[in-house]
Amino acid sequence: MAILYHAPLTCSLAARFAAAEGGVPLDIAPVNLATKELAAGGSLYEINPLGQVSVLALDDGTKLTETSTVINWVQSQSANEDFRVDPSDPDYFQMLRWLAFCATELHKGLFRVVFYQEATDEVKDRVRALAPLRFELLDSHLKGRDYLLGSRFTAADAYLTWFFVLSGYAQVDHSRYPNLEAYRQRVLSRPAIKALIDSDTQMDLDLKQNLFAAA
Numbered sequence: 635m636a637i638l639y640h641a642p643l644t645c646s647l648a649a650r651f652a653a654a655e656g657g658v659p660l661d662i663a664p665v666n667l668a669t670k671e672l673a674a675g676g677s678l679y680e681i682n683p684l685g686q687v688s689v690l691a692l693d694d695g696t697k698l699t700e701t702s703t704v705i706n707w708v709q710s711q712s713a714n715e716d717f718r719v720d721p722s723d724p725d726y727f728q729m730l731r732w733l734a735f736c737a738t739e740l741h742k743g744l745f746r747v748v749f750y751q752e753a754t755d756e757v758k759d760r761v762r763a764l765a766p767l768r769f770e771l772l773d774s775h776l777k778g779r780d781y782l783l784g785s786r787f788t789a790a791d792a793y794l795t796w797f798f799v800l801s802g803y804a805q806v807d808h809s810r811y812p813n814l815e816a817y818r819q820r821v822l823s824r825p826a827i828k829a830l831i832d833s834d835t836q837m838d839l840d841l842k843q844n845l846f847a848a849a
C-alpha cells in the first residue's frame with residue numbers, strides 16, 4: 635500500500651480527503667512539520683530534501699511529491715467512478731486546472747506567505763489583499779454548481795476543501811461570497827472530511843506543531 639507522509643492540518647490532509655472520498659487505502663506516516671521528525675524515527679529531509687509534505691511513497695519504492703500530483707495519483711486509484719476522473723474524460727483538464735489553481739493561487743500564493751516568518755506583517759497584508767479576486771473567481775464559477783466540476787465531489791474539491799481548513803488561521807475573509815460560502819459549508823460537512831479534520835486537529839495539538847499561529 636502507498637505510504638503518505640502526513641503532517642496534521644497541512645496540505646497532505648488534502649490527499650487524505652481525496653483518499654477518504656475515493657475509498658483509496660493509504661498507510662499514513664505521521665510527521666511533525668515543526669521539527670521535521672517522523673513518528674517512526676528519522677527526519678523528513680531524508681524523505682524529501684525540501685523537508686516538505688506531501689510525499690507519497692509508492693509500492694515500487696518511487697516517491698511522488700507535489701500535492702496536486704499526489705492528489706491526482708490518489709484519485710486515479712479510486713474504484714468510485716463518480717469520484718475518479720480519467721484522462722479520457724473531458725472534465726479531466728478542468729480537474730487539473732483546479733488542482734493547479736489551488737496549488738498556485740491559494741496554497742503557494744497565499745498560505746506560503748502568511749504562515750511563514752520570512753514575511754513581515756505588511757507583506758502578509760498585501761498578499762491577503764490578493765485574496766478577493768481569487769474568491770470572486772471561485773464564487774462566480776460555483777454559481778449553479780455544487781462542486782468545482784459540477785454535481786460530483788472530485789479530487790479538485792479535496793484540495794480546495796483543505797484551503798478552508800486553514801483560511802481562518804490565515805485571516806482571509808471569504809464570508810461575503812455566497813456561492814463560495816455555501817460550497818465551504820457543503821464540503822466541510824461531508825462526514826469523511828469532518829472526521830479527518832477532527833482527528834488532525836487533535837494530532838496537531840498532541841504534536842504541538844503550532845504552525846498556524848504565525849499568520
Ligand SMILES: N[C@@H](CCC(=O)N[C@@H](CS)C(=O)NCC(=O)O)C(=O)O
Nearest residue numbers: 644645685686687688699700701702
Ligand atoms: N511544492 C510543494 C509544496 C508543499 C508545501 O508547501 N508543504 C508545506 C505544508 S502545507 C510544507 O511542507 N512546509 C514546510 C516547509 O516549507 O518547510 C507541493 O506542492 O506539495
